[in-house]
Amino acid sequence: xxxxxxxxxxxxxxxxxxxxxxxxxxxxxxxxxxxxxxxxxxxxxxxxxxxxxxxxxxxxxxxxxxxxxxxxxxxxxxxxxxxxxxxxxxxxxxxxxxxxxxxxxxxxxxxxxxxxxxxxxxxxxxxxxxxxxxxxxxxxxxxxxxxxxxxxxxxxxxxxxxxxxxxxxxxxxxxxxxxxxxxxxxxxxxxxxxxxxxxxxxxxxxxxxxxxxxxxxxxxxxxxxxxxxxxxxxxxxxxxxxxxxxxxxxxxxxxxxxxxxxxxxxxxxxxxxxxxxxxxxxxxxxxxxxxxxxxxxxxxxxxxxxxxxxxxxxxxxxxxxxxxxxxxxxxxxxxxxxxxxxxxxxxxxxxxxxxxxxxxxxxxxxxxxxxxxxxxxxxxxxxxxxxxxxxxxxxxxxxxxxxxxxxxxxxxxxxxxxxxxxxxxxxxxxxxxxxxxxxxxxxxxxxxxxxxxxxxxxxxxxxxxxxxxxxxxxxxxxxxxxxxxxxxxxxxxxxxxxxxxxxxxxxxxxxxxxxxxxxxxxxxxxxxxxxxxxxxxxxxxxxxxxxxxxxxxxxxxxxxxxxxxxxxxxxxxxxxxxxxxxxxxxxxxxxxxxxxxxxxxxxxxxxxxxxxxxxxxxxxxxxxxxxxxxxxxxxxxxx
Amino acid sequence: xxxxxxxxxxxxxxxxxxxxxxxxxxxxxxxxxxxxxxxxxxxxxxxxxxxxxxxxxxxxxxxxxxxxxxxxxxxxxxxxxxxxxxxxxxxxxxxxxxxxxxxxxxxxxxxxxxxxxxxxxxxxxxxxxxxxxxxxxxxxxxxxxxxxxxxxxxxxxxxxxxxxxxxxxxxxxxxxxxxxxxxxxxxxxxxxxxxxxxxxxxxxxxxxxxxxxxxxxxxxxxxxxxxxxxxxxxxxxxxxxxxxxxxx
Numbered sequence: 001x002x003x004x005x006x007x008x009x010x011x012x013x014x015x016x017x018x019x020x021x022x023x024x025x026x027x028x029x030x031x032x033x034x035x036x037x038x039x040x041x042x043x044x045x046x047x048x049x050x051x052x053x054x055x056x057x058x059x060x061x062x063x064x065x066x067x068x069x070x071x072x073x074x075x076x077x078x079x080x081x082x083x084x085x086x087x088x089x090x091x092x093x094x095x096x097x098x099x100x101x102x103x104x105x106x107x108x109x110x111x112x113x114x115x116x117x118x119x120x121x122x123x124x125x126x127x128x129x130x131x132x133x134x135x136x137x138x139x140x141x142x143x144x145x146x147x148x149x150x151x152x153x154x155x156x157x158x159x160x161x162x163x164x165x166x167x168x169x170x171x172x173x174x175x176x177x178x179x180x181x182x183x184x185x186x187x188x189x190x191x192x193x194x195x196x197x198x199x200x201x202x203x204x205x206x207x208x209x210x211x212x213x214x215x216x217x218x219x220x221x222x223x224x225x226x227x228x229x230x231x232x233x234x235x236x237x238x239x240x241x242x243x244x245x246x247x248x249x250x251x252x253x254x255x256x257x258x259x260x261x262x263x264x265x266x267x268x269x270x271x272x273x274x275x276x277x278x279x280x281x282x283x284x285x286x287x288x289x290x291x292x293x294x295x296x297x298x299x300x301x302x303x304x305x306x307x308x309x310x311x312x313x314x315x316x317x318x319x320x321x322x323x324x325x326x327x328x329x330x331x332x333x334x335x336x337x338x339x340x341x342x343x344x345x346x347x348x349x350x351x352x353x354x355x356x357x358x359x360x361x362x363x364x365x366x367x368x369x370x371x372x373x374x375x376x377x378x379x380x381x382x383x384x385x386x387x388x389x390x391x392x393x394x395x396x397x398x399x400x401x402x403x404x405x406x407x408x409x410x411x412x413x414x415x416x417x418x419x420x421x422x423x424x425x426x427x428x429x430x431x432x433x434x435x436x437x438x439x440x441x442x443x444x445x446x447x448x449x450x451x452x453x454x455x456x457x458x459x460x461x462x463x464x465x466x467x468x469x470x471x472x473x474x475x476x477x478x479x480x481x482x483x484x485x486x487x488x489x490x491x492x493x494x495x496x497x498x499x500x501x502x503x504x505x506x507x508x509x510x511x512x513x514x515x516x517x518x519x520x521x522x523x524x525x526x527x528x529x530x531x532x533x534x535x536x537x538x539x540x541x542x543x544x545x546x547x548x549x550x551x552x553x554x555x556x557x558x559x560x561x562x563x564x565x566x567x568x569x570x571x572x573x574x575x576x577x578x579x580x581x582x583x584x585x586x587x588x589x590x591x592x593x594x595x596x597x598x599x600x601x602x603x604x605x606x607x608x609x610x611x612x613x614x615x616x617x618x619x620x621x622x623x624x625x626x627x628x629x630x631x632x633x634x635x636x637x638x639x
Numbered sequence: 640x641x642x643x644x645x646x647x648x649x650x651x652x653x654x655x656x657x658x659x660x661x662x663x664x665x666x667x668x669x670x671x672x673x674x675x676x677x678x679x680x681x682x683x684x685x686x687x688x689x690x691x692x693x694x695x696x697x698x699x700x701x702x703x704x705x706x707x708x709x710x711x712x713x714x715x716x717x718x719x720x721x722x723x724x725x726x727x728x729x730x731x732x733x734x735x736x737x738x739x740x741x742x743x744x745x746x747x748x749x750x751x752x753x754x755x756x757x758x759x760x761x762x763x764x765x766x767x768x769x770x771x772x773x774x775x776x777x778x779x780x781x782x783x784x785x786x787x788x789x790x791x792x793x794x795x796x797x798x799x800x801x802x803x804x805x806x807x808x809x810x811x812x813x814x815x816x817x818x819x820x821x822x823x824x825x826x827x828x829x830x831x832x833x834x835x836x837x838x839x840x841x842x843x844x845x846x847x848x849x850x851x852x853x854x855x856x857x858x859x860x861x862x863x864x865x866x867x868x869x870x871x872x873x874x875x876x877x878x879x880x881x882x883x884x885x886x887x
Binding site: 047050051054065066067068069070072074075084086122124125126127128129130131133134135136137138139140141142158159161164165168171172173175176178179185187210239240241242273274276277278279281282379380383384386449450453497499500541543544548549551552 | 653654670672673674676677678680681683684686687688690691692693695697698699700701702703704705706707720722723727729731752753756758759760762763766767768769770771772773774775776777778779780781782783785786787788789792793795796799800802803826827830832833
């Protein structure tokens with residue numbers, strides 16, 4: 001396996017422009033002879049499909065949900081970053097680039113991140129032109145808010161529903177192209193395999209989730225926009241249907257999986273309440289603009305929070321990180337919450353929560369101002385917990401939220417399989433070891449609107465792509481292998497449900513491959529995952545059959561893939577003998593308990609090659625060394 | 640934490656062609672903190688262990704924003720809580736021993752897929768007919784060149800917040816999609832960016848709504864009462880006003 005990142009030469013600020021000038025174009029009448037498959041309709045998928053169709057390609061789009069508008073990008077709350085510098089606070093493309101690469105703890109590519117920052121401004125223009133109702137000032141111009149990890153206000157928002165509004169903008173742009181006839185939409189279709197012919201991605205196998213049929217689609221290129229794999233942990237802020245199967249099956253066909261251990265644990269989520277819990281709900285990071293995070297100073301504190309006087313409150317973020325305070329990056333905030341809970345200072349029934357308190361903000365700005373900013377989040381919180389956050393502090397705890405790791409891609413967002421492109425959270429490319437808030441929406445749309453439309457065109461222009469038929473034996477083989485997995489799962493008829501297995505797997509991952517990791521913990525996690533996987537394949541109970549709508553069968557094959565991916569995540573976490581960003585190894589910390597990087601040995605992207613599963617996951621590690629030409633690697637400090 | 644016994648009457652239907660019926664189930668030890676959908680998860684785990692077919696229902700985000708869930712609970716789309724999607728409903732709303740009736744949203748334009756799952760692709764086709772502003776990627780002007788008064792932007796947002804669940808259709812005695820369609824029309828037509836296509840959009844979307852087999856609006860306002868995000872029926876007034884203006 002050869003991994004060439006194909007980063008253009010030249011000064012950082014000129015690389016993308018130069019690359020766009022250099023890449024090959026297809027004439028409009030040639031574009032319409034080509035077909036591109038887009039899998040997933042979140043921000044990356046919908047924006048890519050719309051943009052490619054506008055250029056003239058035939059596009060086939062697949063969503064596992066009943067409508068493309070429901071993809072989980074819809075749930076992003078807080079906002080989207082852009083380097084517009086509308087606040088005149090000194091922001092620039094360079095600063096957004098620098099904050100993002102520093103926020104990612106220097107484990108991402110300079111060239112990719114710089115391009116992301118450059119594209120950020122065009123995304124805002126595009127969204128506004130589509131009618132996305134961003135928050136505005138009285139004068140009618142766009143408003144901004146601050147987000148963690150930055151000292152400027154560069155976050156554009158639509159109340160607490162920024163993801164929804166941006167996704168609907170992209171969805172509507174795509175539906176406009178469905179109307180034009182160039183986009184064909186397949187709802188409730190799940191990609192089960194990638195079809196390779198002559199070493200190139202030439203099609204996919206899907207399951208029609210309503211009829212249960214296995215279908216074949218051929219194309220000149222495939223763009224995977226299927227999101228992240230946070231649901232490995234069972235409990236996460238991801239939607240229940242978000243899954244890694246399409247990405248994992250591409251990995252099994254040869255696509256390298258990069259940085260699998262980089263998982264973001266979001267600091268502000270509603271804590272777990274019981275065993276029946278099916279998912280965790282995020283409270284936007286934007287709340288940390290006005291909310292103050294604290295725990296009681298005394299372990300044995302019994303008073304209700306509102307009766308605890310100032311001197312008995314431990315505002316641990318403000319005390320430990322005076323210059324960023326409550327706005328430290330997500331990894332630092334999550335780790336700090338875990339630390340104070342480990343010290344026994346946690347609050348609530350389980351002791352696994354900290355307070356996020358709006359008392360002072362309400363006193364300063366009035367309840368109305370706070371309501372205008374966060375009303376829907378406060379309502380959501382009250383709905384779930386039955387507590388009124390205007391009167392008592394919220395209880396929050398970290399939860400799995402986003403995966404920075406994903407399929408390896410080069411500068412063109414193409415995987416090591418020619419013709420397989422990966423965009424949005426599904427790739428690994430821009431966030432390094434930690435993603436800053438309001439950057440996921442930016443990356444999904446940058447990839448979909450402004451990168452793949454160019455780079456896919458370049459690939460199609462350069463490659464010899466003879467017509468292929470879905471009767472080709474590669475399609476037969478992939479269709480059979482997908483069917484075989486389902487038949488096997490349905491035949492076991494064991495005694496434990498898929499959800500029971502998934503919950504157990506999630507617990508191993510949360511305890512040992514979660515906020516902090518150790519050599520011993522990871523080694524035992526790997527053993528436990530293997531043992532549980534063995535048991536899964538002997539004893540899982542999947543109801544019904546494959547010939548009709550059967551959600552538990554879908555869950556079963558997704559969980560089967562999680563069992564392999566989980567092991568890879570633990571292997572990667574064990575291999576990475578340093579702490580960086582969200583990856584905190586107990587053995588590698590500064591004296592102050594901060595992540596201690598080892599740039600000499602670990603300034604690389606880990607990219608794994610799949611070799612099979614035989615009791616254990618057989619895998620081969622490849623390394624893409626990261627060169628830092630333009631920024632100086634520093635110990636991150638938010639003090 | 641208090642635990643309850645809950646009796647369920649759930650609509651079971653194999654597919655659109657086969658007639659369906661209610662089945663009775665009894666669940667013990669339902670926690671008040673469970674969400675409504677988690678209660679159904681527990682039911683399904685029990686059914687799977689008993690070798691029975693679990694109940695199919697649509698869900699995804701479980702945060703009230705994706706619009707997947709839209710079951711009718713005791714005759715009301717999304718259940719009894721105002722401005723609350725079914726996934727955000729919690730069992731503390733109910734009492735020990737209660738009987739809860741759960742049905743799919745019923746409308747000719749939403750054929751049943753299985754049990755509580757329906758096909759809402761008619762909504763996508765209404766958007767496809769004109770629910771967008773035609774701006775190609777790359778063709779957008781600098782964002783602050785188009786100032787939008789804060790009030791206008793807020794009003795547009797209030798309409799744009801529709802989650803496309805179809806609760807409005809389920810609640811309407813006519814199975815009208817006027818609130819859904821009106822919300823998108825009012826969102827886009829209220830903004831300066833939406834003006835060039837205003838008439839064309841309104842006519843195309845209204846025509847598509849009729850073509851899909853949704854009924855007409857008779858101002859019952861049941862749609863607004865059940866809408867989980869509180870879209871106002873003023874959206875329907877906006878749609879009608881713009882439609883009349885557009886056809887003359």
